Amino acid sequence: MTRTDTTATPTTDSYQPTEAFAQQLDDRDPLAIYREKFLCPRGSDGERVVYFAGNSLGLQPEKAREYVLQEIDDWRTLAVNAHLGGRTPWFSYHEIFSESGARLVGAKPGAGEVVFMNSLSVNIHLMLVTFYQPTQTRYKIMMERPAFPSDLYAVTTHMRTRGIDPKDGLLQLAPREGEHTLRIEDIETALDEQGDEIALVMFGCPNFYTGQVFDIPRITAAAKNKGCSVGFDLAHGAGNIAPQLHDWDVDFAVWCSYKYLNSGPGAVGGCFVHERHGKNLDLPRYAGWWGDDPQGRFQMHLQRPFVAQSGADGWQISNPPILAMAALRASLEMFDEVGIDALRAKSKQLTGYLRFLIERTGSDSYEIITPADPEAQGCQLSILVHDKPQQRFQALLDAGVICDFREPNVIRVAPTPFYNTFHEAWRFAQVLTG
Ligand SMILES: *Cc1c(COP(=O)(O)O)cnc(C)c1O
Secondary structure: OOOOOOOOOOOHHHOOOOHHHHHHHHHOOOOHHHHHHEEOOEOOOOOEOEEOEOOOOOOEEOOHHHHHHHHHHHHHHHHHHHHHHOOOOHHHHHHHHHHHHHHHHOOOOOOOOEEEOOOHHHHHHHHHHHHOOOOOOOOEEEEEOOOOHHHHHHHHHHHHHOOOOHHHHEEEEOOOOOOOOOOHHHHHHHHHHHHHHEEEEEEEOOOOOOOEOOOHHHHHHHHHHOOOEEEEEOOOOOOOOOOOOOOOOOOEEEEOOOOOOOOOOOOOOEEEEOHHHHOOOOOOOOOOHHHEOHHHOOOHHHOOOOOEOOOHHHHOOOOOOHHHHHHHHHHHHHHHHHOHHHHHHHHHHHHHHHHHHHHOOOOOOEEEOOOOOHHHEOOOEEEEEOOOHHHHHHHHHHOOEEOEEEOOOEEEEEOOOOOOOHHHHHHHHHHHHO
């Protein structure tokens, strides 16, 4: 694995708002070559659009087509024999991602803590079956507000199926009056005061709406201190921030792969289960034959009871969608080549530069609600627009910028280190602040 040196990049206090300076940052960018390895839509003028929507759907890695076609061809020429005899055998296809996935989220190497399977919301349900074990006195789930609707639906479904009224069981922490993001000390206080009633703490990280990256190790420590289980939805975190899930002692995490992981629409999601739980084959789970011990998987005549394989693989249910997994392969190869630390380093520069350009005008027409601390922000900036939000968003679209709008007045913009440039950040700021 090659790690790219990013130490030559200028620091925040030397930023300049000029186009020439933005171009200079691009010239010095050691990751600049990767931009051409992603396919990007073009506008009617034939020019590449400014694609700042990697937090919704990442661009296509150039190898994705080749890898998908390889499986289409193996299916044609080998059919069932491709399970064991394909170029990348289907029987064990998911295993090629275990270590790449572990590197992305800071799982322990070789410990089987990561599996790619299903889609995100499904994986949330599977983790809740295992890690939400309410008792008479400890039955609440703590989340942030706003939480993503799917996460909210999953959590409240599990309460209802266990006879718990979500009005009583769901505890959503909101930012203080007049503030947009949560303070870590408020999360810790809430856990300290109410932790004894909380079965599970589950936060989206970063938060989909504000882009706030939560302090995972401190939240985890505070939750553990009170005996709560703790999991994170890294939908916006995988391929963006660089967590250390194993060392931070997180119980589980889930994510999707079509956002910063660039693996295509409906891509196969990911799941982390801490080693200590992965070894516990007795944990309750929804079993299926792909979570079974692979040695016994085809001994169907024995009609024996389910025996979970150890590690996160033991939460799989069905045989994996190989065509979708082929796109994931193209993507994870690139993350392995560059390394998440080098990407995160550029991301801090790129997001920091965009923030500098937007905030330097001192305008009160808009305000960035994503926390300014580089550790508390990832690729995404959420801009609350007080003055003419729709018109400003339309102006961005007209200028060939793709980003998104969340009602009532938030523009979310996500410069990604793999394929965005400092010059694009400069162009965005010209239109928004112009
Ligand atoms: C994107 C996103 C989802 C989407 O769930 P899917 O099951 O992949 O459709 C769920 N939760 C969060 C926090 C998200 O950001």
